[in-house]
Amino acid sequence: MTPLVRSFSPFVCALILSLLNQACQNTAATDGYTISGQLSHAPAGTPVYLAQLNGGKVVEKNTGRTDTQGSFALQGKATTPGLYQISLSDDNRVLVVLNNNTRLQLHGDAQNLISSYSVQGSPESELVHQMTGIMLDTSSRMEQKVASIKHLIRRNATSAAAGFIACNQIFFDPEQDAQFTDSIALIQQKAHPELPFYRRLRAKRALLKPTAIGTTAPDIEEALPNGKRVALHELRGKYVLVDFWASWCGPCRQQSPNLVKTYERFKDQGPGFTVYSVSLDHNRDRWIKAVAADKLRWPTHVSDLKGFDSAPAATYGVREIPQSFLLDPQGQIIAKNLSPEALTVKLAEVLK
Numbered sequence: 001m002t003p004l005v006r007s008f009s010p011f012v013c014a015l016i017l018s019l020l021n022q023a024c025q026n027t028a029a030t031d032g033y034t035i036s037g038q039l040s041h042a043p044a045g046t047p048v049y050l051a052q053l054n055g056g057k058v059v060e061k062n063t064g065r066t067d068t069q070g071s072f073a074l075q076g077k078a079t080t081p082g083l084y085q086i087s088l089s090d091d092n093r094v095l096v097v098l099n100n101n102t103r104l105q106l107h108g109d110a111q112n113l114i115s116s117y118s119v120q121g122s123p124e125s126e127l128v129h130q131m132t133g134i135m136l137d138t139s140s141r142m143e144q145k146v147a148s149i150k151h152l153i154r155r156n157a158t159s160a161a162a163g164f165i166a167c168n169q170i171f172f173d174p175e176q177d178a179q180f181t182d183s184i185a186l187i188q189q190k191a192h193p194e195l196p197f198y199r200r201l202r203a204k205r206a207l208l209k210p211t212a213i214g215t216t217a218p219d220i221e222e223a224l225p226n227g228k229r230v231a232l233h234e235l236r237g238k239y240v241l242v243d244f245w246a247s248w249c250g251p252c253r254q255q256s257p258n259l260v261k262t263y264e265r266f267k268d269q270g271p272g273f274t275v276y277s278v279s280l281d282h283n284r285d286r287w288i289k290a291v292a293a294d295k296l297r298w299p300t301h302v303s304d305l306k307g308f309d310s311a312p313a314a315t316y317g318v319r320e321i322p323q324s325f326l327l328d329p330q331g332q333i334i335a336k337n338l339s340p341e342a343l344t345v346k347l348a349e350v351l352k
Helices: 123-136 144-156 160-167 178-191 197-211 250-266 284-291 311-316 340-350
Strands: 035-042 047-054 056-063 071-076 082-089 094-097 101-111 118-120 221-224 227-230 239-245 273-279 298-300 323-327 332-335
Touching: 035 047, 035 082, 035 094, 047 071, 056 071, 082 284, 094 101, 094 118, 094 123, 118 123, 123 144, 144 160, 144 178, 144 340, 160 178, 160 197, 160 332, 178 284, 197 311, 239 250, 239 340, 250 273, 250 340, 323 340, 332 340
Parallel strands: 035 101, 239 273, 273 298
Antiparallel strands: 035 071, 047 056, 047 082, 082 094, 101 118, 221 227, 239 323, 323 332
């Protein structure tokens, strides 16, 4: 990446790509959060999905449907602040933070929710909205975007939104940004002791050791859509991007056009460049359909259809996506979670 962070990402970053607190209450508080929304260009009966992002997993919570005016409502309980996504499809979603006091109002265009949505009634979700706007700004380079988001997080370091974004690898790499994410996690431990930010970061650090830059990439052998198994080591001799993604990951799929361009540009230069795509899908049809829809032209797409419980995810310590690992022709990891721009620069450097 990801990390819309990098999940949103793709992503973005992805990704990228829902938060908390109380304001704009209608009447007496209820025991749980409420989301009221109105979407333009949403025919009556359009499904609106709500899921929680919990430790890298997507846990479905509720589904609503729009009425003839495009309005919908979602309700549920969240005893501690949580990061959620509101989605209309696999690549049309936004992030919010919810707890039992949240009275969130959301508006947007159903045809492109992430670039059109607005939120009220949740300062935490409004903060995430600001970060999303930064990531969608096409006039800024990725490095500038990350710097702006870090500045915004530092200014709001005690908010749960800042903790979720800083510590869940949505925009930041827990290895390369260790000092920054650790500092925010320590603040979060005091502000929100009920949230396991720092424990997750320490566990993530331990998972990163087998895939540290300079080490030989752990081997993977998984099945293509046709059932044939392909091992990562079979691609030795080329520069290889091991790319963890999924059809449901908005930030991942937002990065797809750039990755396709990079592949086409470098695939025949020098020893060559290719991608070993590892899907963390559960649904085979959605996986194959996403590969076709995004025109991912490289030949190696594998998955065991076990999501984050897959063997490759465990081997590489992947708990959030998108994530990627760039290997040299000998199979050593030379870079991790490069932005699309940084990947292009790196490949231009090594494939002279």
